[in-house]
Amino acid sequence: MSLDELINPRSVAIIGATDREGSVGFEITRNLVTKFKGNIYLVNPSKGEIMGLKVYRSIEEVPHGVDLSIIVTPAHTVPEIISQCVNKGVKAAIIISGGFSEVGEEGARLEREVLRRAQGRLRILGPNCIGVYNAYNGLDTFFINPQRMERPKPGPIALISQSGAVAAAILDWAARRGIGIGLAVNYGNKIDINEAELLEYFARDPRVRVIVMYMEGLKYPGEGRKLMETMKRITKVKPIVVYKAGITKSSGRAVKSHTAALAGSYEMYRAMFRQAGAIEANNLTDAFDMAKALATQPLPRGNRVLVITDSGGAGVQAVDNLEAVGLSVPELPQETQELLSKVLPPFAAKSNPIDLTGSATDEMYRHVINTVLPTDMVDMALIIAQMQLPGMTPGLAEYIIEARRYGKPMVVYGVSINDDARTFKAKLEEGGVPTYDRLETAAKALSALFQYSRISKSNAQS
Amino acid sequence: MSLDELINPRSVAIIGATDREGSVGFEITRNLVTKFKGNIYLVNPSKGEIMGLKVYRSIEEVPHGVDLSIIVTPAHTVPEIISQCVNKGVKAAIIISGGFSEVGEEGARLEREVLRRAQGRLRILGPNCIGVYNAYNGLDTFFINPQRMERPKPGPIALISQSGAVAAAILDWAARRGIGIGLAVNYGNKIDINEAELLEYFARDPRVRVIVMYMEGLKYPGEGRKLMETMKRITKVKPIVVYKAGITKSSGRAVKSHTAALAGSYEMYRAMFRQAGAIEANNLTDAFDMAKALATQPLPRGNRVLVITDSGGAGVQAVDNLEAVGLSVPELPQETQELLSKVLPPFAAKSNPIDLTGSATDEMYRHVINTVLPTDMVDMALIIAQMQLPGMTPGLAEYIIEARRYGKPMVVYGVSINDDARTFKAKLEEGGVPTYDRLETAAKALSALFQYSRISKSNAQS
Numbered sequence: 001m002s003l004d005e006l007i008n009p010r011s012v013a014i015i016g017a018t019d020r021e022g023s024v025g026f027e028i029t030r031n032l033v034t035k036f037k038g039n040i041y042l043v044n045p046s047k048g049e050i051m052g053l054k055v056y057r058s059i060e061e062v063p064h065g066v067d068l069s070i071i072v073t074p075a076h077t078v079p080e081i082i083s084q085c086v087n088k089g090v091k092a093a094i095i096i097s098g099g100f101s102e103v104g105e106e107g108a109r110l111e112r113e114v115l116r117r118a119q120g121r122l123r124i125l126g127p128n129c130i131g132v133y134n135a136y137n138g139l140d141t142f143f144i145n146p147q148r149m150e151r152p153k154p155g156p157i158a159l160i161s162q163s164g165a166v167a168a169a170i171l172d173w174a175a176r177r178g179i180g181i182g183l184a185v186n187y188g189n190k191i192d193i194n195e196a197e198l199l200e201y202f203a204r205d206p207r208v209r210v211i212v213m214y215m216e217g218l219k220y221p222g223e224g225r226k227l228m229e230t231m232k233r234i235t236k237v238k239p240i241v242v243y244k245a246g247i248t249k250s251s252g253r254a255v256k257s258h259t260a261a262l263a264g265s266y267e268m269y270r271a272m273f274r275q276a277g278a279i280e281a282n283n284l285t286d287a288f289d290m291a292k293a294l295a296t297q298p299l300p301r302g303n304r305v306l307v308i309t310d311s312g313g314a315g316v317q318a319v320d321n322l323e324a325v326g327l328s329v330p331e332l333p334q335e336t337q338e339l340l341s342k343v344l345p346p347f348a349a350k351s352n353p354i355d356l357t358g359s360a361t362d363e364m365y366r367h368v369i370n371t372v373l374p375t376d377m378v379d380m381a382l383i384i385a386q387m388q389l390p391g392m393t394p395g396l397a398e399y400i401i402e403a404r405r406y407g408k409p410m411v412v413y414g415v416s417i418n419d420d421a422r423t424f425k426a427k428l429e430e431g432g433v434p435t436y437d438r439l440e441t442a443a444k445a446l447s448a449l450f451q452y453s454r455i456s457k458s459n460a461q462s
Numbered sequence: 463m464s465l466d467e468l469i470n471p472r473s474v475a476i477i478g479a480t481d482r483e484g485s486v487g488f489e490i491t492r493n494l495v496t497k498f499k500g501n502i503y504l505v506n507p508s509k510g511e512i513m514g515l516k517v518y519r520s521i522e523e524v525p526h527g528v529d530l531s532i533i534v535t536p537a538h539t540v541p542e543i544i545s546q547c548v549n550k551g552v553k554a555a556i557i558i559s560g561g562f563s564e565v566g567e568e569g570a571r572l573e574r575e576v577l578r579r580a581q582g583r584l585r586i587l588g589p590n591c592i593g594v595y596n597a598y599n600g601l602d603t604f605f606i607n608p609q610r611m612e613r614p615k616p617g618p619i620a621l622i623s624q625s626g627a628v629a630a631a632i633l634d635w636a637a638r639r640g641i642g643i644g645l646a647v648n649y650g651n652k653i654d655i656n657e658a659e660l661l662e663y664f665a666r667d668p669r670v671r672v673i674v675m676y677m678e679g680l681k682y683p684g685e686g687r688k689l690m691e692t693m694k695r696i697t698k699v700k701p702i703v704v705y706k707a708g709i710t711k712s713s714g715r716a717v718k719s720h721t722a723a724l725a726g727s728y729e730m731y732r733a734m735f736r737q738a739g740a741i742e743a744n745n746l747t748d749a750f751d752m753a754k755a756l757a758t759q760p761l762p763r764g765n766r767v768l769v770i771t772d773s774g775g776a777g778v779q780a781v782d783n784l785e786a787v788g789l790s791v792p793e794l795p796q797e798t799q800e801l802l803s804k805v806l807p808p809f810a811a812k813s814n815p816i817d818l819t820g821s822a823t824d825e826m827y828r829h830v831i832n833t834v835l836p837t838d839m840v841d842m843a844l845i846i847a848q849m850q851l852p853g854m855t856p857g858l859a860e861y862i863i864e865a866r867r868y869g870k871p872m873v874v875y876g877v878s879i880n881d882d883a884r885t886f887k888a889k890l891e892e893g894g895v896p897t898y899d900r901l902e903t904a905a906k907a908l909s910a911l912f913q914y915s916r917i918s919k920s921n922a923q924s
Contacts, residue, residue, distance in 0.1 A: 022852050103809055148850045148880050163775030165820065169848055169877050176879055216778055250791045251781035257811035258774030283779065283902060285877075312720030313625030316678055317745065319713035329712045347565060349719035358627065386631055388610045390484050415631050415747075417638055418610050440745060 003193065003201045005091035006125055007134060007183065009067035010038045013059055013090070015081055016072035016097075017042035019050045024096060025072045027143040032070075035138030041066060059084045068092045070131070070141055075099030075110050078127070082117040093118075094141055095127035101189055102128050102260055111191050118192070129188025130164030133171060136182055136207065144168050155180010156209035156295040157288065158202045160195050162216045162259055164188065170214075170284050178429060179288055182207050189260075194223070196230040203234040210291040213242040214284055215269075217252075217261035224268075228276045235277035239294045239452045243281045244269050277455040279448050286444055292434040293445035297409035299453035300379035303327045305446060307353035308368050309384035310360035310392065314439065315353030318382055318413070321439045325447035329353065332377060343367045352378075361391035366399040373406050380409040380446055384439075387414060387421035394420050397427035404432065409449050411435070413442040465655065465663045467553035468587055469596060469645065471529035472500045475521055475552070477543055478534035478559075479504035481512045486558060487534045489605040494532075497600030503528060521546045530554045532593070532603055537561030537572055540589070544579040555580075556603055557589035563651055564590050564722055573653050580654070591650025592626030595633060598644055598669065606630050617642010618671035618757040619750065620664045622657050624678045624721055626650070632676075632746050640891060641750055644669050651722075656685070658692040665696040672753040675704040676746055677731075679714075679723030686730075690738045697739035701756045701914045705743045706731050739917040741910050748906055754896040755907035759871035761915035762841035765789045767908060769815035770830050771846035772822035772854065776901070777815030780844055780875070783901045787909035791815065794839060805829040814840075823853035828861040835868050842871040842908055846901075849876060849883040856886040863893035871911050873897070875904040 012032060018025040025044075032040050033051045041062045042055045049055060056062050059069060059081070069085045071078060075097055085093055101108040111127065118124055125131060131141030135154040142149065149168050152175040161167035164186040174181050183205070185198055195213065202208045211234070218224055231240055244266070246255035252263035273280050279294075281287035305327050309315035319329045329352055332340075337350040344364055349355035354372075356364045365385065373381055381403075385396060400410060412428055412435045414421055425435040436442035474494060480487040487506075494502050495513045503524045504517045511517060518524050521531060521543070531547045533540055537559050547555055563570040573589065580586055587593060593603030597616040604611065611630055614637040623629035626648040636643050645667070647660055657675065664670045673696070680686055693702055706728070708717035714725035735742050741756075743749035767789050771777035781791045791814055794802075799812040806826055811817035816834075818826045827847065835843055843865075847858060862872060874890055874897045876883055887897040898904040 098809075144850050145852070148852075148882065149878070150880070161775075163773065165773030165848075165850075166775035166779075168850055169773065169776070172850065172880070173877050214775070216775065245775065245778045245782055247782050248785045250785060250793075251778050253793065253813065254774070254778045254781050254791075254811070254815050254817075257813065258778055258817060263778075283783075283900070285900065311625065311627035311631065312716070313623075313628035313676070313678065313707065314631070316707045316713050316716045316720055316725075317628075319716050320707055320709050321745075323710045323712060329716075331712075331715065347560075349716070351715065351719065353716050355716075355720060386627075388606050388627075388630055388634065390607070415635050416611070418612070418634070420610065438745070438747065 003123065003197065005067040006094070006123060006193070007132060007201065008137060009092070009139065011041070011065060011067050012036060012038060012139065013041040013043055013062060013066045013069045014072070015043040015059060015069055017044050017050055017055060024143040027145060028070060028072060028096070028141050031140040032138070035140060037137045039064065059088050059090065062088070066090045068094065070094045070096065072096045075107060079110065079113040079117050082114050082122065086117065086119060086122050090122060092123045092125070094125045094129070094131040096129060096131055096141060096143065098128040100127045111189065115191055124192040125185070126188040127191070130167060130186045133184040142168055142171070150175035152179060152181040154182045156207065157181045157212060157291045158208040159184040159212045159214070160198045161186045161214040163214060166214055166284065170288065173285065174288055179292060196227045199230050199234055203238055209238065209295040211238060211240045212287045212291050213240060215242060215244045216246045216255045216259050217263040219261045224272065228272045231276035231278050235455055240278040241281055241287045241290050241294070241448065242273055242278045243284050243287045279451050286441060289436060289441045290445050290448035293409065293411055293449055294452060296432045296434055297449055298407050299456065300409050300450055301453070302379040303450050304330050304377070304379045306372050306378040306381040307384065308356065308365060308381065309353050310356050310386055310389055311384065312349065312355045312357065314384045315355050317439050318384060318443070319353060321443035322382065322446070325443050327443065327447055327450060330377065332372065336372060336375070336377065339371055340368060358389055359391060360389055362393055362396040362399060365396055369399065369403045373403055373408055380449065382442055382446060383410060383412045385412060385414050385424070386416045387418060387424055388416055394424040394427060397424050397431065400428060400433055401431035409446065411442050411445050413439055465585065465659065467529040468556070468585060468655070469594060469663065470599060471554070471601065473503070473527060473529050474498060474500060474601065475503040475505050475524060475528045475531045476534070477505040477521060477531055479506050479512055479517060486605040489607060490532060490534060490558070490603050493602040494600070497602060499599045501526065521550050521552065524550070528552045530556065532556045532558065534558045537569060541572065541575040541579050544576050544584065548579065548581055548584050552584060554585045556587045556591070556593040558591060558593055558603060558605065560590040562589045573651065577653055586654040587647070588650040589653070592629060592648045595646040604630055604633070612637035614641060614643040616644045618669065619643045619674060619753045620670040621646040621674045621676070622660045623648045623676040625676060628676055628746065632750065635747065636750055641754060658689045661692050661696055665700055671700065671757040673700060673702045674749045674753050675702060677704060677706045678708045678717045678721050679725040681723045686734065690734045693738035693740050697917055702740040703743055703749045703752050703756070703910065704735055704740045705746050705749045741913050748903060751898060751903045752907050752910035755871065755873060755911055756914060758894045758896055759911055760869050761918065762871050762912055763915070764841040765912050766792050766839070766841045768834050768840040768843040769846065770818065770827060770843065771815050772818050772848055772851055773846065774811070774817045774819065776846045777817050779901050780846060780905070781815060783905035784844065784908070787905050789905065789909055789912060792839065794834065798834060798837070798839065801833055802830060820851055821853060822851055824855055824858040824861060827858055831861065831865045835865055835870055842911065844904055844908060845872060845874045847874060847876055847886070848878045849880060849886055850878055856882050856889060859886050859889035859893065862890060862895055866894060871908065873904050873907050875901055
């Protein structure tokens with residue numbers, strides 16, 4: 001049974017739909033009525049009409065087929081609703097409601113009852129989750145007002161998050177940075193659908209090029225082995241970037257109270273990620289910044305980086321950051337330096353980093369990129385361009401985008417956010433070149449590409 | 463001879479003033495004519511009037527006293543101009559012009575000639591520098607168009623930077639984040655005034671509460687010892703946060719071509735900073751984020767952090783980040799947890815991190831802060847408040863600002879940038895509570911406070 005009806009349903013019922021502003025049922029109803037590209041049926045025993053749509057008293061009254069039920073009613077009502085959904089032939093349910101095993105034994109009993117009633121004929125996400133965000137079809141159960149949480153545009157990154165609030169915060173962050181996230185899922189107490197199954201589904205979805213995972217810990221015996229085997233299979237075809245929180249004793253205590261999971265030994269997780277070929281991030285924003293590069297850039301053949309800069313100091317810092325993540329900045333041979341001398345000013349440094357100094361112009365960047373990037377002396381480029389200098393314009397973006405023809409990864413760093421810098425960065429992102437405002441992150445993005453190049457190489461050999 | 467005439471001149475001459483747009487002389491002339499709170503005299507042999515001001519043919523023609531000359535003429539003209547400045551009784555000069563020791567032996571000879579002509583009667587900053595930014599009196603020799611580089615508002619942080627471009631980029635970054643930087647200096651080839659002397663001056667300036675340094679390497683024999691002794695003296699009264707770039711072999715090569723300095727062994731620098739009581743940062747934005755806390759927060763007595771959160775996941779991540787920098791998140795005793803239970807919902811976690819969950823309200827935060835922060839169980843607080851939830855408003859800022867009365871450091875983290883989040887953060891910053899959009903940085907800021915508390919304690923005992 002695939003997760004198609006969960007992620008890409010043609011029709012949805014909202015059980016517990018309401019027009020009471022600020023409530024979970026209201027936010028989800030509004031999201032779907034506004035954006036969902038499919039049929040919507042509202043269910044609530046007490047209401048006649050909401051937002052112009054008829055309200056049915058139960059799911060069984062809905063006169064058409066329903067792929068997915070979204071349930072927001074109190075925990076004690078959920079088992080009966082699940083039975084009704086099964087009778088109706090609904091294929092999947094997202095149980096948003098809390099009040100299950102996370103609150104104690106009575107809730108755990110309800111969870112077992114829900115599973116029993118589903119009879120394996122209805123797949124369940126949750127309970128106690130924020131559910132699914134699908135930027136393509138407008139399925140959006142994230143029950144946070146769009147004024148408080150912006151939604152990302154469709155894009156090749158998918159997120160699987162153990163925490164609903166963490167998923168909501170990072171989607172908002174990504175939206176405001178223009179990072180495209182096509183699909184995001186939070187699975188809550190995962191009584192049925194778990195991260196391994198979501199990974200499998202995203203691995204087969206051609207719209208997904210990179211999967212980001214936020215994990216705090218596992219809950220059930222045997223989950224770890226299953227997850228590792230799944231990851232290992234998937235990283236052969238798609239990169240997975242994972243951020244594991246809860247790595248110390250005190251944060252493990254916090255994990256337990258947050259998701260009732262066991263944080264476990266961090267060393268065990270690290271070993272698992274390494275064996276599975278997953279790329280580890282130290283925080284979630286880094287994970288998305290790495291994913292941005294993995295989704296758009298070709299893989300490098302080696303670890304040698306060409307650094308071009310308009311600021312000698314930023315060049316120095318770039319080298320520190322690149323070497324800290326295992327990349328190298330090789331000195332260019334004398335003959336290449338002489339080729340560069342023909343166009344660059346005499347005081348420009350030509351050994352790598354190439355420091356164009358305050359006299360930097362778009363044309364100088366173009367000359368350096370076209371002279372050095374195609375050679376076998378470097379495998380990728382970090383381009384530092386701050387748009388503070390008089391000789392530089394957003395037009396530089398075109399030269400950089402043209403250089404994609406060399407088939408080598410490029411990332412661009414600039415801390416400035418003046419008008420020209422904004423235009424420059426927007427052009428680059430649109431043209432498929434990721435930009436960063438921290439050298440540390442730019443270096444980590446290139447390192448993720450290098451790591452994944454080695455993972456795919458060893459996969460190809462095995 | 464103090465550096466008063468360099469940093470706080472009452473009158474300034476611009477030698478090489480011009481109305482040729484885009485040139486260095488033009489940008490500096492416009493900056494000063496627009497903003498400088500003192501007398502300005504323009505000097506250029508060829509011009510009659512610029513921006514409504516009379517142009518004198520030489521500094522000696524200026525009919526009034528001049529504290530500071532800003533020199534932007536070609537290198538070979540500078541020695542003669544220095545002689546004229548000495549004759550005129552000018553006290554200090556900023557030589558912006560390049561073409562000195564950084565280009566070779568002829569330039570080095572010019573530098574020696576400049577020093578000889580100064581006769582010790584005129585203090586020199588530079589040559590080959592971007593000079594001084596003083597947000598208080600409008601002295602601003604940063605020759606970058608204000609549309610390309612925003613200037614920070616006055617504030618208690620001072621910057622001493624070995625790189626001009628790095629200083630310009632970070633001032634722009636700080637300005638756009640609302641970080642106040644009252645004074646910034648780049649010293650270029652430092653033939654006279656060096657970082658140690660600038661440190662001494664800022665240590666005595668009551669407007670400066672924290673000094674940030676960007677260093678790539680030292681140039682002259684004996685400089686290291688002198689700098690360390692100066693730092694050691696200053697850290698008794700004011701915190702110094704230092705970021706040293708050029709820590710690997712390849713970046714050392716880049717340092718040499720950038721500032722003609724020797725990057726030296728990183729271990730040696732680290733030892734020096736530790737002995738001198740300076741706080742080390744891993745990059746320049748971290749340095750300013752740490753400085754923001756050092757400039758506004760009291761010092762903690764110990765390393766125990768209270769974490770309050772509206773997202774369990776963010777709480778878990780906070781603990782990871784705090785423990786990574788040597789801080790602790792102690793479990794609260796049972797009786798305190800019971801006190802909290804009286805107001806918090808039953809499913810809120812009360813052991814620390816205090817997880818208010820999606821039901822979080824301003825009042826819950828207030829209750830937790832006022833119940834726990836004044837006790838001797840914690841030394842400081844990290845407050846996570848994302849403004850995504852319906853129960854939270856920017857009014858929470860007032861409760862946090864009120865809690866400053868407990869005399870314990872507080873920092874606030876939120877990744878969201880919706881309208882409420884912006885208002886919330888602006889209120890906090892104005893009320894003297896620093897805010898961060900990365901947990902890593904928030905943790906480092908608290909760690910900087912703890913580090914400086916130990917430095918001042920050991921200073922007090924010695």
